Amino acid sequence: MQFNRKQKSDSELLEIYKHLLFPRLVEEKMLILLRQGRIGKWFSGIGQEAIAVGSTLAMQNDEYILPMHRNLGVFTTRDIPLKKLMAQWQGKLTGFTKGRDRSFHFGTQEYKIIGMISHLGPQMALADGIALADLIAEKPKATLVFTGEGATSEGDFHEAINVAAVWNLPVIFLIENNGYGLSTPVNEQYKCKHLVDRAIGYGIQGVQLDGNNILEVYDKLNELAEDIRQNPRPVLVECLTFRMRGHEEASGTKYVPQHLFDEWAQKDPVKNFEDYLLDENILTEQLITEIRNTFKKQIDSEVEAAFAEPEPQANANQELADMYYPYQANTVNPSTPSSEKRYLDAITDGLRVAMQRHSNLILMGQDIAEYGGAFKITDGFVAEFGKARVRNTPICESAIVGAGLGLSINGYKSVVEMQFADFVSVGFNQIVNNLAKTHYRWDEKADVVVRMPTGAGTGAGPFHSQSNEAWFTKTPGLKIVYPAFPYDAKGLLLAAIEDPNPVIYFEHKYLYRSLTGSVPEDFYTLEIGKANVLQRGEQLSIITYGLGVHWALDYLKSNPEISATLIDLVSLQPWDKEAVKAAVKATGKVLVLHEDTLTNGFGAEISAWISENCFEYLDAPVMRCASLDTAIPMNKALEDIFLAKAKLPDLVTKLLAY
Structure with a gap:
């Protein structure tokens, strides 16, 4: 040598x-x-x-x-x-x-x-x-x-x-x-x-x-x-x-x-x-x-x-607390007038406000720069914020989620867009093993939001329509939000970006251009983990989120004789157990509704929790209304029978009959 x-x-x-x-x-x-x-x-x-x-x-x-x-x-x-x-x-x-x-x-x-x-x-x-x-x-x-x-x-x-x-x-x-x-x-x-x-x-x-x-x-x-x-x-x-x-x-x-x-x-x-x-x-x-x-x-x-150094003393509460970077969210109320915005535009507005607020915020995703993204959510952002901060990525979900964590380690924030929530499977390891576990392992934040355009209703078939929130709700260290209205879409997105923990942000594609609502113009945040009680009734409670909220609203509007409490969870991790418990106590009958498939869907967790913690208030078994345990078909007729919406009337009738 x-x-x-x-x-x-x-x-x-x-x-x-x-x-x-x-x-x-x-x-x-x-x-x-x-x-x-x-x-x-x-x-x-x-x-x-x-x-x-x-x-x-x-x-x-x-x-x-x-x-x-x-x-x-x-x-x-x-x-x-x-x-x-x-x-x-x-x-x-x-x-x-x-x-x-x-x-x-x-x-x-x-x-x-x-x-x-x-x-x-x-x-x-x-x-x-x-x-x-x-x-x-x-x-x-x-x-x-x-x-x-x-x-x-x-x-x-x-x-x-x-x-x-x-x-x-x-x-x-x-x-x-x-x-x-x-x-x-x-x-x-x-x-x-x-x-x-x-x-x-x-x-x-x-x-x-x-x-x-x-x-x-x-x-x-x-x-x-x-x-x-x-x-x-x-x-x-x-x-x-x-x-x-x-x-x-x-x-x-x-x-x-x-x-x-x-x-x-x-x-x-x-x-x-x-x-x-x-x-x-x-x-x-x-x-x-x-x-x-x-x-x-x-x-x-x-x-x-x-x-000779001491061994760790096991403390369950400390272990649970350390899954997340310490963060006390201060909910910020809006201070400016509202205007009617589409669900999609509320997300765009949230991203724009966050980019203006945080000079160290980077957006990354396929086709999000000049093209504006597959759904045009970031259209015009390159002209406003520059290509250094609004970055087209190669088709490589794993590398981009990992790069988001690297940005966080070196003092930046990032929002990563999955072109479709289905494609996140290619970046799954980075989310569940790197983002989710980083703070627990060595006290470092993972200041990354992953946007997930999700859901069916558009005939997009097995690889562009999946509801895959349950892949992540069982993973400690992640926060999961799923807004159903434009107001929530903006406020939760801003809250997710403020939070130094990894947040998976589900946004339903079907709602992008079909739903409008009143949205404040300025910066505001909503509490992650807080449900919305959309209406109160006495006969049964429907607990749902995402597009399921609108299925339930439409059904109850068409059946005014039914007195129901309707809970929009809004956040799935953490989720609002107190709101659910109050609904169970008020009605005694519970239907958990979601777009995901039945077996091992997030509704199973809610149902199990109610059975363990609210059994004495129940007058009937907790029922779940979910989609078929199949892949999602493309054909409209097949998609309609796949979706949980098709089962909702019969299950409500069955539950009320107890």
Whole structure:
């Protein structure tokens, strides 16, 4: 292995050596603890330290790095105290996640490190969002994100790099190619000769490095970072290395041919650099011993101190509270006159007011810029707010939701538009595993609103008509709103944007141009979690939301002899249990109505809650009126019998007969 010191002084080379050696010694300690049974799991980066250390030294301390399992050197080079890291690995209260997550699955704003989740690709999109925030703010910064050769097979890899390329984001995408994804060798992972060659397909620069040569990694990453700070664009870097231990220690390495271990042992990054410094008379055997002994004493001391740290004390109320970023909403009443607006225009108005109110608010979605979106909700926004803030995206829902989280991490707010709610399935992982869990895991907000044009009634068929709110209502950490009127549409959208927690905002396509209502012109918000009591009666209660509200109103108008209480939930997570309980007590009979399919629809949760908490007030079983348990058909006649509306008269009659 050839080293080129360039202009580095002896003291600089010695410091690099210390940064390289320290994580190796920490790892050796972890393996001892593992054999002693004092820790239960370890993902080893032995043999790969030069990549983590060299690249981290190349980045400025206030630039974000998004590492993976084997990048201990990122954390130690950023000078995170080992005691704190050890507390994290042991699930201690003083760890970064308070015992809620393992390994490096955490972030820290103090050290500008954003850890991964177990799904190996999503962190790349977060890097896009972080870099986008810097780009819009005109900060000359770079972002570094790691991935492995196995994760390059995931769609998240393609989406994140493609977005970065199209938007010229200053991101270094670093592939640690260590030969194996768990036990699967590279020849079963991809067909191309070199992963770096994929850069050509994205129209970006690609660089391949000897990942075991600390100076090569440091110098090239430093050069690239300096360049993209001034000339923003992404770069793909492939670092060739080898995994000298198992995927994690329990998996072993029997599937790896011995000759590979022999070959790569000769390329050990620590030993080779150490020998080089000995040859350069920068190190001596005595100095090596002194440095190692000092480090080992430090490691032993901090490890034992972490073991002595307190275990978390389980508190259900605290666990529930920590699913959400602390936020006390102050409902703002309108102060200007109202005018008649369509449901669609109320959403447009809400977005416009929010964009005027928050200069750090970014809108992202397919065709939302000059075209104005599939439903023209953002028509004219580019002229008013500019393309930096109203961004057409490639067709890549996962990357754009992830970029929204990255924007939030770096001080921005975002509203992401799904062209149709059905398409959110492609970005599902980012919502339920990243947005929803971020605060619970490491106390960071996820200030993202996902707009979801939803619902049937237009003959749009199985992939443009689904009601999929139940996919999200069961996911802790998300807030879900579903306005049925223009007034609520604007007020709830503004409330969602003000809220630093992730909010899924359902808006019914059928109502866009068919429903008008009185909407104030200025800024106002509604309380998320507060239902509307639209009318009061004595015979039964109908609890519903979305288009179901209008089905119920039409039915009751046509049947004035029925005395019913009608509840529009408006919010589905959290939902207004007190309003529901009051309705049950007032009438004794309850019908839960929604457009979604019957089985496991959100109505099942409401029904179960009423049965558990309001049983003594019931005079009949709680009934559910929902759509058929089929996909949604396109043909109008078939769609009509699919929808819950068709069943409403019979179910009301049945309920009243009790």
